[in-house]
Amino acid sequence: MKKDLIISGYGNVAKELVKLLSEKEEMLKNTYDLEIKVCGIIGSKGMIAQDEGIQLEALLNYGNGSDALLQYAVDMHIPLQQANINGDILVECSPTNIVNGEPGKTYIIDALSQGMDVIAVSKGALVTSFEEVMELANQHGAKLKYSGATAAALPTLDIGEYSLAGSTITSIVGILNGTSNYILSSMAEEQLSFKQALKNAQEKGIAEANADMDVKGFDSACKILLLANRFLGTKLALRDIKISGINEIAIEHLSVAQAEGKKLKLIAQAALHEGKAIVQVKPIMLSKEHPLFHVDGTNKGIVFETKEMGAICVTGGASHPRAAAAAALKDLINAVCLR
Numbered sequence: 506m507k508k509d510l511i512i513s514g515y516g517n518v519a520k521e522l523v524k525l526l527s528e529k530e531e532m533l534k535n536t537y538d539l540e541i542k543v544c545g546i547i548g549s550k551g552m553i554a555q556d557e558g559i560q561l562e563a564l565l566n567y568g569n570g571s572d573a574l575l576q577y578a579v580d581m582h583i584p585l586q587q588a589n590i591n592g593d594i595l596v597e598c599s600p601t602n603i604v605n606g607e608p609g610k611t612y613i614i615d616a617l618s619q620g621m622d623v624i625a626v627s628k629g630a631l632v633t634s635f636e637e638v639m640e641l642a643n644q645h646g647a648k649l650k651y652s653g654a655t656a657a658a659l660p661t662l663d664i665g666e667y668s669l670a671g672s673t674i675t676s677i678v679g680i681l682n683g684t685s686n687y688i689l690s691s692m693a694e695e696q697l698s699f700k701q702a703l704k705n706a707q708e709k710g711i712a713e714a715n716a717d718m719d720v721k722g723f724d725s726a727c728k729i730l731l732l733a734n735r736f737l738g739t740k741l742a743l744r745d746i747k748i749s750g751i752n753e754i755a756i757e758h759l760s761v762a763q764a765e766g767k768k769l770k771l772i773a774q775a776a777l778h779e780g781k782a783i784v785q786v787k788p789i790m791l792s793k794e795h796p797l798f799h800v801d802g803t804n805k806g807i808v809f810e811t812k813e814m815g816a817i818c819v820t821g822g823a824s825h826p827r828a829a830a831a832a833a834l835k836d837l838i839n840a841v842c843l844r
């Protein structure tokens with residue numbers, strides 16, 4: 506099977522995806538009979554496009570962002586052109602914008618309207634306009650997958666959709682933001698200042714372009730919103746979620762938790778109580794019996810409570826651009842080859 510791929514947003518995650526596609530070309534062919542040709546990559550300053558496929562190894566010699574695309578265009582003697590989404594699959598990796606979903610929303614709508622499958626790594630379009638994009642996908646028989654937007658390397662959507670199919674999920678509790686979890690762990694275990702720990706997270710490439718999204722709880726809120734709407738039958742918007750982050754947490758707060766044998770974690774939770782959804786994000790002290798107690802550093806974790814299968818807990822899936830790219834590749838393989 507041959508598939509033409511377009512990528513929008515060529516930052517940390519997209520560059521790792523290009524690396525993975527280059528490294529795993531043979532495995533994809535041998536294991537899945539899948540030949541992926543990256544035909545276009547869009548940055549804020551324009552798009553590089555080649556019908557015969559972009560030379561991934563050559564592109565990887567440059568950095569990321571539009572400057573890398575521009576340099577590639579110059580060296581390959583091709584023009585940098587206006588965004589033109591035309592292929593089989595779009596992987597959307599532009600910055601997350603929770604106000605209006607742009608620029609990802611336009612790219613996603615453009616792709617779905619042509620019947621292209623979409624792998625969303627950014628969250629903005631899904632959080633602001635989920636029903637609109639889903640309806641478009643259904644209308645055009647296109648697949649929309651968004652593991653990258655729902656904690657990426659930590660399987661969340663796949664567990665709910667596949668492993669818990671037919672069960673009734675009654676609540677979801679998660680540590681869904683690697684940056685905040687890393688900051689809290691670093692402050693508690695290494696006595697790093699909040700500022701230094703955030704700087705480290707930014708250097709790892711896991712913080713959002715606007716790190717307030719992470720530390721003020723919005724990124725966790727986006728993820729629990731998408732999961733609650735998918736699995737609890739809610740139709741919530743971000744304004745329906747009570748959100749507080751870790752931006753005012755000091756080392757003293759963490760010491761108090763430690764003295765009690767507990768850990769302070771940024772917890773996102775969604776539950777149904779008498780038909781009403783309660784969804785919130787806030788720092789909570791966990792005792793060592795809690796299944797998420799040992800989720801430290803950039804790791805994440807999720808607990809689904811179900812009526813039939815009891816509690817299902819998954820931990821790990823540390824935030825990292827390569828891990829997020831691998832989650833996008835997983836979605837791509839599943840969309841095209843498996844289901």
Ligand SMILES: NC(=O)c1ccc[n+]([C@@H]2O[C@H](COP(=O)([O-])OP(=O)(O)OC[C@H]3O[C@@H](n4cnc5c(N)ncnc54)[C@H](OP(=O)(O)O)[C@@H]3O)[C@@H](O)[C@H]2O)c1
Nearest residue numbers: 514515516517518548549570571600601608627825826829
């Ligand atoms: N990093 C992670 O570990 C991770 C994990 C899961 C999900 N995500 C999500 O994945 C997305 C990308 O994350 P990232 O870490 O790769 O971010 P990033 O490094 O900031 O990359 C985003 C890229 O988008 C480009 N861009 C900006 N405006 C654009 C526009 N109008 N059209 C096309 N491209 C545009 C930027 O480059 P130019 O302006 O130079 O073109 C930038 O390099 C985000 O939405 C994030 O929430 C990230």
Ligand SMILES: N[C@@H](CCO)C(=O)O
Nearest residue numbers: 682683684711713824
């Ligand atoms: N900024 C996020 C990655 C994107 O979902 C995190 O720290 O987990």
